[in-house]
Amino acid sequence: MSILYIFIFILGLVAGSFLNVVIYRLETEEKIVNDRSRCPKCKHVLSWLDLFPVFSFLLLKGKCRYCLKKISWQYPLVEIGTGILFVLVAFYFPYFSFQLLSTKLFYLLLIISALIVVSVFDIRHYIIPDKIIFPAIAVSLVYNFVVDFVLNDYMRLDYVFSGNGLISVLFLLLFASQFFNTLVAAFSAFGFFLIIFLLTKGNGMGGGDVKLAFLMGLILGWPLILLAVFLSFIFGSIFGLALIFAGKKKMKSMVPFGPFLVAGTFVSLFWGEIIIKWYFNLFIF
Ligand SMILES: [Zn+2]
Structure with missing residues (x-):
């Protein structure tokens, strides 16, 4: 092993x-x-x-x-x-x-590679490159769709055409599917960052962060996307405060936000479910 x-x-x-x-x-x-x-x-x-x-x-x-x-x-x-x-x-x-190249493993290795390029490029140039983010979004959409509707059992044709199949399939498509879930997560994250982008007139967030947030939703789905965004703000604040206390940056200096979004994505991807379980266990007693 x-x-x-x-x-x-x-x-x-x-x-x-x-x-x-x-x-x-x-x-x-x-x-x-x-x-x-x-x-x-x-x-x-x-x-x-x-x-x-x-x-x-x-x-x-x-x-x-x-x-x-x-x-x-x-x-x-x-x-x-x-x-x-x-x-x-x-x-x-x-x-x-x-299967060495099973779909989930292969998809994650690919998407993690894209996110590494995105964060290093953002640190160096304050830009999230479209040449990476758009293909990553396309791959994620196709991956989510294929895993949900091609590999999953409930789309078998005999099921669709039997009795109430069509209604059940519609229900699954809209509410129970991972594909739908990731779309909702992507558009919520996109909307949230778009509002910040518009309110701060592009000084707080770049347009690239808005696209990256959409990609994060597609990767993580709901509710992990919430945790990832929350964590990214925590990481960003800790880093920003550390820089200010170290006297390296002033309140207004520019710090790229992409790496914090990516860090939040990685932590949620690997430990998100543990963190969410731990969080809800706090309220049981
Ligand atoms: Zn040389």
């Missing part, structure tokens, strides 16, 4: 290395595949020795082999972060005993 986690961690490191390339090429508008990786500073083509996730960074002591300029800490951090998140997905969504 543990060998599987080591495998998925290494897979995460490699994926993280690719995500760094995606982030860099989104910045420079280069094509994502097709070209050899280069040092961002001296543009020297990197050899395979320079491309081992984390290990190359350690061996080269964080410097480019060719120009000796410092390599950003972003590279190993994204790699290790992706590795850890991949392990968490495999631990909490263990669908892979027989």
Whole structure:
């Protein structure tokens, strides 16, 4: 079992290395595949020795082999972060005993990768890239729809055409389906952030945060989306206060909100149900 986690961690490191390339090429508008990786500073083509996730960074002591300029800490951090998140997905969504690329696992690995790119890009440029967020929304819509209506039992044709089937199916479509649930979550989160965006005239939240909130709803559904949004405000406030007390930022300076939304999404995804259960248990006695 543990060998599987080591495998998925290494897979995460490699994926993280690719995500760094995606982030860099989104910045420079280069094509994502097709070209050899280069040092961002001296543009020297990197050899395979320079491309081992984390290990190359350690061996080269964080410097480019060719120009000796410092390599950003972003590279190993994204790699290790992706590795850890991949392990968490495999631990909490263990669908892979027989089918390695089972739908839920594959979907989550993909969407987590997108969210990592979104937060790093937001930290670096205060922008949530449409090139990532729109495909992620499309994939989530298709995934939710397919899982609900193609893989689930209640859409079997014989069921639909039997007796009250049509009415039951309509009921399921509208009220009991996970697809409907995620749509409601997505539009509520979208509406909530749109109102903040309009009230603060774009100074508090960016338009990107509104789109990201929609995606979060599609990933988490109801009620986990509530927890994720709540957590993101808590994380953001703690971070903001810490910066103010450390004297690094003033009240008005800009802090990107995307990473906090993503952090709230991850915590809700892995521990949301435990947190909600714990919260309601507080009120039993
Ligand atoms: Zn270099």
